[in-house]
Structures are given as C-alpha cells and as structure tokens.
Amino acid sequence: MKNKIMGSNGRVTIKTVAADAGVSVAAVSKVLRDAYGVSEALRTKVLESIDRLGYRPSTAARGMRGQTYSVGIVMVEMANPFLPEIVAGANDVLATEKYHSMIGVGEAQLKLETALIERMIDTRMDGVLLIAPRLSGEQLARYARQLPMVVIGHHEPQAQAFDTVNSDDQMGGRITVEALVAEGHRRIAMMSLPEKGSTEVDVYRQREIGYVEAMRAAGLGDEIRILRSRERRRLVEADLATALDGPELPSAMFCWSDLHAISLLSGAKSRGIAVPERLAVVGYDNSPVAALSMIGLSSVDQGGRRLGEVAARTLLSRIGGRSAPEHLLLDPVLVRRESF
Amino acid sequence: MKNKIMGSNGRVTIKTVAADAGVSVAAVSKVLRDAYGVSEALRTKVLESIDRLGYRPSTAARGMRGQTYSVGIVMVEMANPFLPEIVAGANDVLATEKYHSMIGVGEAQLKLETALIERMIDTRMDGVLLIAPRLSGEQLARYARQLPMVVIGHHEPQAQAFDTVNSDDQMGGRITVEALVAEGHRRIAMMSLPEKGSTEVDVYRQREIGYVEAMRAAGLGDEIRILRSRERRRLVEADLATALDGPELPSAMFCWSDLHAISLLSGAKSRGIAVPERLAVVGYDNSPVAALSMIGLSSVDQGGRRLGEVAARTLLSRIGGRSAPEHLLLDPVLVRRESF
DNA sequence: GACGATATGTATAACGTTCTACGTATAACG
C-alpha cells in the first residue's frame, strides 16, 4: 500500500483522490462539479477513487470559492407545532439534490435573526429559507441581495429580491366563516393579535382580511368583531377569559392560532359553556394537539409539509440562477372535529 | 475617502481592516483571536476599524485553519415537545461565548444522523451536541475522536471519547413509583418500548430500571409489570387499547413518555375508566401538552432547559481542550396534576 | 553604552477547493 497524500489531521483530500486516480487536482474538481471538460473514462476512474477512499469534500474549503450545498433555515421558534412539518417537507426536497439544511432558531428576536442570517452568509450557505421572520420586508430584501432567499409566513407579493411561499391566509379566514355560516352561525367573532405595529405582511392580518371579506359577503358586516389578544403566552388566557366572560358571547369563534383556540376551549369547558353547542371554536394550524381526541379542535390546515417542499424547490431554483421573483399561495383546508 | 481593499463580492475582509488600521493582516488576526503579541494601542486601533467597517470574519475561511465559533446540534426529531427547552438552554449558554448553534434533524434515521455529523465535521464546526441519537456508543466514539462531542439522552457513563449529560432516568422511575405507592397504589404497571434491540444506554431502559428497583424496594416485586408498545406512532394507540382492555387493569400506569400517557388518558376516557380514581396515569417529559388543563397529566419533568445549559457548558469546556470525560446526571422532578 | 531578555509586529506559507488560462491531443475536412 503506497503512501497516501493526506490533508492535515489525516483527512482524505482532493489531492489524495487525484494521486490515487493518477490525474490532476483540477480534474477531480471538475468531476465533483460535473463540469465540462473531462472524459467519461477519467470520470469513472475518479469516482472509483472517491468511493474507495471515502472522500468527502471539505465544506469549509468549498465555501471559499464555490458552493457548499447547504441551506440555512431560520425558524421563529422551536416550540411552534406547525414548523416540524414545514422543515420535514423542505428537507425531503433538499435531500434529493444533495443539499443539507442547518436550522437556526431566531426566538422572534430581531437581533438574533439578523445574527443568524449573517452567520449563514459568512458560512457561505447557498441559500436561506426564513420561516415567519420578524424582520421587515426591506431588511429581508437587503439580505436577499447577498444570497438566495425564500420566505414562508410573510406576505409580500410585490417583493423583487426574494420569493415567498405561503398558505393563502385570506382564504383560510374565508373558508372558516363560510363553513360556520353554512351551519347557521351569524355571530362569528375572530380572536387575533394586536393591530398596533402589524402590517399586511403578517399572517394574522391576512386571516383577518379573509374573515372580514367573508362576513361581508354573507351579509354579516354588522357582526364583524375582531378581538385582540396580546402575544405573550402568559397573557393569552387572561385575554380569552375577558372574551368568554364578556357581555355578548358569540355563537362561534375563529382563532388566528391553535394555541389560542385550545386555551379558549379550556376556558369554555371550565365555565360550563358547551362546545360546539353554545360556542363553536375553530383554530388555525391543525397542530397535533388539535387532533388529540381529548381536545378535538377544528382547525385550518396549512399543509405544512407541502409548504416546505414548495419552498425548498423555489429556493433551489433561486440558487440555480433565477432572479425573477416568485410568490406562491397554497390553498388551506378546514379540518372539522368536535369543536365545530 | 480612500480606495478600500475589498474581498470578492465587495465584502469587507481582514485585509480591509488591516489597511484601514495601518497594520498587518497577521496583527488583525491576533486581535481577533485574542492572541499574545499585540499592544493595547494596536488592539484599540484595530477594534475601531472593525467597528467602523462592520467587518465580520468569514466562517468558511476560519474553517480552513482555525475555529468557526459554531456548534452543531443533531436532534432526533423536530416534533418532540421536550427538545425546544433543551435547545433554548444550550443556545443561552452558547450565545454568551459568541457561539452559534446550527441544528440538523436526524429523523431517528442512522443514515441521516451520520450524514449530518459528517457535514458538521466537514464544515469545521467546533463541536457537536447530540440529542437522543440513534447511533451506538461505538459509532459516537468514532466521531468524537474527530470533534468535541456531548450527548444528551444516551446513558454511557464509561464512555471516554465523549461526555454525557442526562436527567437521571432511573430516579425518574423511582420517584414515580414511590409517589404512587405513597398514595396506596400496589398494582403499578409501566408502559415502555420493545426490549428487543435496546440496551441500557436507552433512556426508557433506564426508566424501567428505576421502576423495577422502586417496586422491589416497596415489597411489590410480584407486581412488576412492564408492558411494551411498539414505537411507531400509529401503533401506539392499538397497543394501549390492548393494555386498557386486558384482563387485569392496574390501579396505576407509569408511561415512559407523555405521548403514551396522553393516548392512555384518551383511551381510558373513551372507555369510561375514571382517571385517577380507577387508573392513575403518570407520563414522562412534562411537555406543554401535559400541562393543558383539558389534559392535566402528571409527568416527570427533566428540566430540559437546565440540561441544555449544562450540556453546552460541558461542550465548551471540551472545545477548550479538556479530554477527561464527564458524565453528569440531573435530578428530575415529578409534577402532579389531575391524572394522579 | 553594551548586553540579554522579552515584547511586538510583519512576512509568508498553509489550509482544501474552485476557477481560468492555455498547451496539447484528437477529429474532421479539403
């Protein structure tokens, strides 16, 4: 067994492969990149050496000059039950193209989000997928000029620098109201987040728009009622209690998220309010908890896995060179359970 | 404004900083690394240039020769509700030392786990934190010889090449049985996973050991009963139904995970089995779902955040050069709710 | 001032891969 040319730390490098196959380093690189200018014979020889030696390219070295075949995912938080499906869907697609994703958790903090995106740029990731980012559209665009970007959970169809892939949140509000109206409900309220500081890129604002439109279309413009709950997890139950104990309990409540809907269910039960007889409840996200038979929450399903798949495909096409923006909306579905 | 020396793509590089500060590239590098051999005056000058220019080191270039100040986390799956707290705790500690974590999801698949760890090595991450890996201790040790490693959810106190940080799973079984016994329960069964293919590194095997020991200590050796549920999510409910419909329903059931416990609660309710009067139920993990008032599951709390913090600290000390192994156990706590 | 010890700052190669320029071989055509 001949002496092998190894990198520092005893690692098999492209030089090891070149020596084993009896070709130049540049030839091995061409084979790895599927670049023009190597014969089939040389290619076969090199691939055999790569196999035999168990060579893996150094991602760090690739980042100096070429592609790393990695994608960053920045998630707003880890505990959100909607996100695993998105990530799984994205990873399915990425894996077919030999890409790996690396996830950073932004904790809904601008500073952290910024630091993560910048670290991904510094690591020379080929692209980034943001899920429910807190950065503004302008800030997103600035980073998108530095690396390919796709955003989920941010509605900005006029954005040029990055793509968006979303569930159609207006439609989610609409189909929920339509279904409740078809059951005879007239007093349909919506539980959302504070209006202050929000814009129409936010998913809950889009859901409100759909709710309002459908109520109007059903001739229920006078019954439009949007209640606002503070976002802090600890404050949600207090705000929901206010809604449940208020003077005019609606016959149905559409909540912008499952978390709120589940808390509402809980509060209603403890007050002896019959669900769905006295109060029908619909959430949003169709999280696994919603499906527990002890919960039985009706909920709008956004098709997280499909979202992830489409977003990853869109990102790969950006990485491949496309610069014309794409803004996609996928149809949500209302999943009915006992709460409605 | 003078011409600035910029890297490819218009990026501020170490050369830009050196030129701006009027010093050599190597001096700037020494400042960045806090290395010996630069004066305070030069240091101040360089740091001002770094600030003014908004210089960020290229992580890829750092990976060629030095440290990247990044840590990989490989998680068994994304949807596990126990994991967000671990990651949050780890990230808190890592952030104080200017490290970023990047998460890969192994989906409980050996091939994927392997590929992720290798990609983290290729990216020259400074260390890796594995959460409930499926790789064997031997395989873990092989990778741990290539980069610093800490493992959570894998009990191997004799391992030399990597560290472990775990909740004391035996103790979790023990305190549960003790509490049930103190309430007068004698027929206490445990719901666990299949014995085939498992070893004592697995958390559920450790919980079984604690269960068995505490039953014996309470003079209930004859009442030891470990039921086994297949791991596939879809099969859990069928296996639990078998347990609920069996000839001898115990008076209490200790489940190795909240998922199983919640399904058991659901099954018991649908059969009219009064919880906790006819059947007391205790889960493991104290997940957010367990705490929902509509669920009210008593559960063993592992202190995920604390686990993450300790694990990150342990990893940083490994990265800092320590090679003597550390194996830490944190005490779990039984959280009581309506199910018991 | 001379000498020795220590601190400081620079020059330069290394790290592993990609990109590009270009020399040479090969094939096709007249």
Next chain:
DNA sequence: CGTTATACGTAGAACGTTATACATATCGTC
C-alpha cells in the same frame, strides 16, 4: 499532409483567515 475546430487535462492563482518563524524594538541590568 496541412489546417481548423473542438475536447481534454493540467498548472497555478485565488479565496480569507490562521499559525509560525523571525527581525526589530524596547526594557532592564550591569
């Protein structure tokens, strides 16, 4: 056979940072 076009493979620089060797400056002592 000579000419032209194309394919193939190599040499070497680039990428941005770190690590190390070493020249020179500075400080303390005699």
